[in-house]
Structure formats: structure tokens, C-alpha cells
Amino acid sequence: MPADDRPPNLAPVRRVRRWEWAGVGGLGVAMAVVLSLTAFGQSATDPDVRDDVPETSAANPYEDGRRAAVQPVLDEWARAVRAGDTAALPALFDAAADPGFLDAEIRRARSAAAVPFAEFGYDIGSDPETPVPPEVADRIGASDVWAPTVYLRYAIEGADDAATRKPVALLLARRGDAWTLVSDTAVAGSDRETWRGPWDFGPLMVREVPGSGGRSSIVLGHPEQSAMIEQLATEIGDAVDHVTDVWGEDWSRRAVVVVAGSRDEFASLVGDAHSGADIAAVAVSDAVDLGARTATGQRIVFSPDAAARLTDLTRVAVLRHELTHVAARPVTADGSPLWILEGYADYIGYRGVEATFGALAPTLSAAVSADGPPTSLPADADFRAGGDVARRAYEASWSLAAFVASEYGEQRLGTLYRDLAQGGSTPDRVDSRIRDALGEGAGELARSWGTWVDDQVR
Numbered sequence: 001m002p003a004d005d006r007p008p009n010l011a012p013v014r015r016v017r018r019w020e021w022a023g024v025g026g027l028g029v030a031m032a033v034v035l036s037l038t039a040f041g042q043s044a045t046d047p048d049v050r051d052d053v054p055e056t057s058a059a060n061p062y063e064d065g066r067r068a069a070v071q072p073v074l075d076e077w078a079r080a081v082r083a084g085d086t087a088a089l090p091a092l093f094d095a096a097a098d099p100g101f102l103d104a105e106i107r108r109a110r111s112a113a114a115v116p117f118a119e120f121g122y123d124i125g126s127d128p129e130t131p132v133p134p135e136v137a138d139r140i141g142a143s144d145v146w147a148p149t150v151y152l153r154y155a156i157e158g159a160d161d162a163a164t165r166k167p168v169a170l171l172l173a174r175r176g177d178a179w180t181l182v183s184d185t186a187v188a189g190s191d192r193e194t195w196r197g198p199w200d201f202g203p204l205m206v207r208e209v210p211g212s213g214g215r216s217s218i219v220l221g222h223p224e225q226s227a228m229i230e231q232l233a234t235e236i237g238d239a240v241d242h243v244t245d246v247w248g249e250d251w252s253r254r255a256v257v258v259v260a261g262s263r264d265e266f267a268s269l270v271g272d273a274h275s276g277a278d279i280a281a282v283a284v285s286d287a288v289d290l291g292a293r294t295a296t297g298q299r300i301v302f303s304p305d306a307a308a309r310l311t312d313l314t315r316v317a318v319l320r321h322e323l324t325h326v327a328a329r330p331v332t333a334d335g336s337p338l339w340i341l342e343g344y345a346d347y348i349g350y351r352g353v354e355a356t357f358g359a360l361a362p363t364l365s366a367a368v369s370a371d372g373p374p375t376s377l378p379a380d381a382d383f384r385a386g387g388d389v390a391r392r393a394y395e396a397s398w399s400l401a402a403f404v405a406s407e408y409g410e411q412r413l414g415t416l417y418r419d420l421a422q423g424g425s426t427p428d429r430v431d432s433r434i435r436d437a438l439g440e441g442a443g444e445l446a447r448s449w450g451t452w453v454d455d456q457v458r
């Protein structure tokens with residue numbers, strides 16, 4: 001899939017989200033493809049300044065009246081789900097509500113009650129409402145129907161600095177003065193869809209892992225993935241420390257890790273139609289505020305197949321790799337060269353692992369043996385090509401980062417990352433940033449790295 005491709009049937013584009021995944025293929029190296037997709041992530045860096053929450057749409061008293069009447073219904077809905085108060089739910093649903101909507105919310109409330117939310121609420125957005133087709137309104141037979149843009153706003157206690165927001169394609173009806181919930185599946189003719197979280201996919205098992213300074217990491221998933229959840233909960237503390245050893249302390253030093261129980265859930269959480277069949281894990285986030293150095297909604301999502309396909313070594317490496325993306329995300333602009341983003345994450349992922357160069361970079365090693373060493377830095381397009389081309393791009397990037405760490409030290413590698421992650425990957429800009437960090441340009445770096453790789457493979 002090309003960069004900047006927009007997944008079908010999502011809410012209106014408002015933010016860009018970068019994400020990537022690591023394959024679960026061969027021995028070791030976390031391989032995969034990196035994409036930039038547009039999605040509906042919303043950055044809410046300051047809880048008081050959220051740009052889709054209307055201050056008030058002053059010019060429309062009719063809509064203001066609807067907002068004022070509907071918000072308390074949304075508040076009670078959120079309260080009941082968050083508290084697992086299933087007895088309070090039926091009164092919120094319309095007589096003409098979609099079959100199964102109430103039952104799904106009851107199941108959701110039972111699952112959500114296991115999650116330590118710091119915030120869980122619904123906001124009415126300022127985007128235009130979705131027109132409700134006359135036949136839908138006729139079927140409901142209410143005195144008013146309304147499909148405003150609604151966002152689920154939530155944060156996890158101890159793990160999220162600020163809330164993330166996800167779209168809800170809600171339809172409500174008014175009978176007399178009372179508004180009730182009719183549907184959260186897309187209104188016909190609308191491209192809005194409701195985001196589904198882990199609590200929409202069955203009972204949850206939640207492991208809270210205390211870190212330093214009141215920070216907690218959270219690992220959650222479904223009981224059938226309990227072994228994987230326990231392993232990750234056991235490993236995440238050391239993985240955070242491992243990433244901090246290289247990156248430094250200027251990151252959140254915690255994460256929310258989700259183990260998806262099904263391919264549908266994985267696709268829902270990573271925002272696209274990817275099934276997870278050949279993917280180990282993905283790091284996702286809302287848009288980044290580079291000025292404030294914040295990224296909301298950061299989640300590491302393991303695919304349902306990861307438990308069976310990762311070894312002890314690769315599971316830890318993938319966790320460290322994704323945590324590196326979490327650590328670096330607030331200072332990483334979209335459009336930065338992928339070789340530094342992925343090479344750095346794989347470098348930290350495999351740092352300290354006792355394995356031969358050939359074991360960690362089998363595809364690259366084979367290519368070097370056949371055709372000689374690389375002569376240029378890995379191209380972004382190669383990461384998206386899939387198959388051996390992408391595998392080679394990842395391995396080459398890992399080896400490039402390992403070369404820089406070995407020749408210049410980890411400190412300079414970190415400087416190189418921060419310089420290159422400012423976005424923009426024109427050859428001139430990349431060349432001057434490499435020169436700033438290392439004192440030599442892209443061409444010299446490629447040549448000295450190629451020689452080093454050749455030595456490693458022989």
C-alpha cells in the first residue's frame with residue numbers, strides 16, 4: 001500500500017498517524033513495512049484545548065439545544081460503560097434501537113470495567129452532522145433524529161498523559177424531550193465508522209506494571225492470550241529500561257501494550273484492513289505535536305499470531321523495537337527517512353543479543369554474498385515493497401545503525417536519529433543532517449558502511 005493511502009470507510013481525515021509493523025518471519029529480525037496512513041487519530045495535548053470540541057456553535061440555537069439535551073445522555077452512557085453498570089444501560093436505548101446494540105453495550109461494559117480508565121467520555125464534535133436518510137428517520141418514527149460527530153475520549157490511569165479520541169458513528173432519536181441511543185453502526189451513505197477498542201472484543205485481562213515516578217505500563221488482552229500477556233508484563237519493565245539506556249530519560253518510560261485476540265481486533269486497533277497474518281506488532285499513535293513533544297494515543301499492538309510465532313528472543317526484540325518508536329515518537333516527524341527510524345529501533349531491539357551478523361541479517365548477508373555490499377542508504381520505497389526487498393531494507397537499516405554505534409558511539413547515533421527525525425528526506429537535507437551529526441555526508445557514510453558490512457559478511 002502506498003504511503004498516504006487513506007483506508008476506506010474511515011472518519012474524515014483530520015490527523016496523520018505513522019505506524020509500522022514488524023514481521024514474525026524468520027529467525028530473528030523484526031521485519032516489516034512502514035507506512036504513513038491518514039487516520040482519525042486526534043491529538044489532545046491539553047485537556048482544555050481540544051480542537052474538535054466546540055466552544056459553542058453560537059449561530060445555531062437549534063443545534064445548541066440538541067447538544068445541550070444529548071450531552072447528558074452521552075455522559076450517562078459513558079459512566080455506565082466505564083463503571084460496568086449494566087443495569088443503567090437499557091434506559092438509554094431507544095425502542096427502535098438496532099438489534100443487538102444494547103446487548104453489545106452490556107458486554108462492552110462488563111469488559112471495560114476491568115480497565116483502569118483515568119478518563120472515559122463522549123464529546124460531540126464540531127464537524128457537520130451526518131444527514132439521516134428519510135427512510136431511516138421514518139422507520140424510527142421519532143420527533144427528531146440526529147447523527148452528530150461524536151468522539152470517545154479516553155485515557156488509561158498511570159499510562160496516558162492525555163486522552164486519545166476515537167470516532168463514534170452515533171445515531172440518536174428524540175421522543176418528547178428525551179433523547180436515546182439508536183445505533184453506532186454507520187448511517188447509510190456515511191463514511192463514518194465507530195472505532196472499536198479491546199473492550200469491544202470480549203472479556204479483558206489487564207496487567208498493570210508499576211514503573212518509577214508513578215508511571216505504569218499496562219498490558220491488556222483477552223484471557224485466551226493470557227500466557228502472552230503475562231510474558232509481556234514480565235518483560236516490559238526491563239524493556240523500558242533497555243530503551244532508556246540508549247535513548248535517554250526524555251520519554252514517558254511506560255507504554256500501553258495490547259495483545260489482539262483476533263484479526264478483526266488487530267485490524268481495528270491498527271486502523272486498517274491488516275489482518276496480522278504476517279505481522280508481529282505495530283506501534284500506533286495519534287498525531288504528534290512536535291512543538292510540545294507529545295504524542296497521544298500511543299499503543300503497541302501485538303497481533304493474535306505473535307504468541308505462537310515469536311520466540312523468547314524475538315518477542316523481547318519486538319517489544320524493545322516498538323518501545324523505541326514510543327520513546328522517539330514525540331520528536332519524530334512524519335516523512336523522516338525510514339532507515340533511521342527503523343534501523344534505530346532494530347538496533348535497540350537487538351542490542352546486546354548474542355547472535356552473528358548473518359543470523360540477524362540473513363537476507364542482507366545473502367545479497368552481499370551474491371552482489372557485493374550496499375552502495376547507497378536504504379530507500380523508503382524498499383520498506384513498503386514487501387517480501388525480501390523490505391526484509392533487506394530492515395536488515396540494512398539495522399546494520400547501518402549498528403555501524404554508526406560501533407564507529408561513532410551510541411551517543412552520536414542518538415544525535416543522528418534526532419537530527420534526521422525532524423522530517424523531510426530530500427537528499428540535500430539528509431546529507432547535511434548526517435554531516436552535522438557525524439562530520440561526513442551521506443555518500444561517505446554509505447561507502448564506509450558498505451565496507452563494514454562486507455567485512456561482517458566475510
Ligand SMILES: [Zn+2]
Binds near residue numbers: 021022321341345
Ligand atoms: Zn518499526
